[in-house]
Amino acid sequence: MDGAQFSFFDDGTWSGKIYTGGWVDGSGGADEVTAPADGAHVASIGRATPADLGAAAKAARAAQPAWEATAPADRAAILNKAAEILEANAGELIPWIIRETGSIPPKAGIEIEHSAGFLRAAAEAAQENQTQTLASVDGRGASEELIRVAHGVVGVISPFNFPLILSIRAIAAALATGNAVVHKPDPRTPITGGVMIARAFEDAGLPSGLLHIVPGGADVGAAMCEDPNIAMVSFTGSPEVGAKVGEACGRNLKKVQLELGGKNALIVMDDADIDVAASNAAWGAWLHQGQICMATGLILVPSATAGQLIEALGTKASHLPVGDPAKEECALGPLIVEAEAKRVEGIVEDAVAKGATLHVGGKPNGTLFPATVLSGVKPGMRAFDEEIFGPVAVIAEYDNEDHAVELANMSDFGLVASVIGTDVRRARDLGMRLRVGHLHINDQTVTASPLAPFGGRGRSGNGCRISGPALWEEFTQWVWVTTKPAATPYPF
Structure with a gap:
């Protein structure tokens, strides 16, 4: 921030960069991030293009199978470590949140506290048993199971208002359930909504290729909805943009989770x-x-x-x-x-x-x-x-x-x-x-919990939810598996 250097959040590491296989230059050059209060320079961030998005999605898809095969306890350990890193470095991160987002200090502190909570809740959920046994009804002697499996690569698009929380809640859920992630933060808050998350997971030991941060404009978001390597998009933002995201994902037969605000x-x-x-x-x-x-x-x-x-x-x-x-x-x-x-x-x-x-x-x-x-x-x-x-x-x-x-x-x-x-x-x-x-x-409306399904009805979303039991519902899908002790002949 204006030349400030920190042991954890040293802007010399990421200034003017995007995060995909490490900190690299974006094809679109770099953008200036300014403070909403006075327009002063906060930082420079790399600008991704649709080509960068495509390369990130391809790399994420290649890395994802090994991550899904990773023991749940090991995935949980990385998520918990990322939570610890955010909390341990709150003193360095909070001034950046204040400057970039216009938050008062207590709200900036809430971003750190709640984001750590979402990470820990996802870590706990990662270790839940998501296999069910079914009774066989056709007399074939087969055992039958329902198993939750990851979608593959989840695209995340987040807004400017609570950029850390509203990015990390989807990223944590996707990683916990075995997915890789390509994330486009709001271009007005890419530091809080992107760089902080990349740095936390980088230090937590998340394997390379599983998380990509691609700040950019609407063209990058549109590319995310079209890219065949991305199986699901989680979007938080306005109903107008959300409708376009939903339309594009529907046209490409992608799973889409929309959280679109409220009155x-x-x-x-x-x-x-x-x-x-x-x-x-x-x-x-x-x-x-x-x-x-x-x-x-x-x-x-x-x-x-x-x-x-x-x-x-x-x-x-x-x-x-x-x-x-x-x-x-x-x-x-x-x-x-x-x-x-x-x-x-x-x-x-x-x-x-x-x-x-x-x-x-x-x-x-x-x-x-x-x-x-x-x-x-x-x-x-x-x-x-x-x-x-x-x-x-x-x-x-x-x-x-x-x-x-x-x-x-x-x-x-x-x-x-x-x-x-x-x-x-x-x-x-x-x-x-x-x-x-x-x-x-007997409470006001601004209340949320990492253990409760978040989402609304009507123009507030498409009926999907995020967090709590909705974590597995939204970020995975069922596979029905039947197993017979030996193959048997059929009449033909």
Whole structure:
């Protein structure tokens, strides 16, 4: 970072390079990585081309069979070692995460902590028995087994917002189940989303050829969906790009796992503690500037208590400083690029023009966007209908429980919902009426675990999941094996 040298993360090793069979030059030259807060130089990274992607996929396919044949305990040991390396070097890595992604220090620490958790969970899963015995039904005297086998090579495409976690959760799952990996991180965050992972596995002793990091543009992602050596693609990003990935993978008969974001409702029940509800809503709406697929995108509150909630959120917003977390203490850092700040401002302006009330915030300064509170939001406003991906608390009022469910289920997304109330049974019953993949009672929406299947419904994905028991479901496939003690003749 601007000439800084570290024993583990020495940028002299990887500056201007891609990772495929070691650190090498990319065919596309090198790109500059800049800080979202001020546009300053962070690092240089190699730029891969579709040709680099093709060579990486071919090398990964050649290396994969030996890795699948490796003892599960040995695969697990490498995954656990990679987790230890990330944790041991957190002091060096966190400043890079802050600078490259605009994260405040606690969020950067979460990236390290949760990524290590995903690695350890994958290591444990690698050692699970995935063979089942079936009863033979045809009287042939054959024993019958179902065995999980790797797809081969898994392509991973990850976003900019939590680049370490959202890259490593798929990479770890793929490696744990015997696959090789070709990974394209977001070109805006290739250090956190790529280089850190390569360095951790490099030092952990992952055999050469099993992990390739190919930073590049949309042409590299498109090539990944077309390459015959890649059997599966795991994509995390926008619904618009995800639809294109799904279409291309379907055309090429590839397995595809899509995680595409959400418009996540937090329902405040009429018996809720308003101060506690406001605290949950603030965290869910404004953490990492709202740039989280699980962010609280719609706060539904009874009309009778809406004024109290608006006042509590407005007070919180006015006390949250926004700035460059690499240079000053702040609660909110920058959005990833200035165009995103202008887009979020447009969503706020649309809501106000259609009758919503702006209480706090709403105006960016470059990439810096303050915590914002909008009330009186209704269907038909962009703030109600769209995933904002910015620090805007969107408040809509409801008349009764049926109305709350109706409003929450209007979204085409279906990732997360939360319900906060004193009567837990009642809150849970209401929550189970919501069309989502994750439901949290008396908690906010930004919650994840390496042991829980992650994914949503509708525009939030294609019904696939990642982590927990979904690790084996998504990253392997069944082979049915029958064995007879000896071959016997047939009538022909």
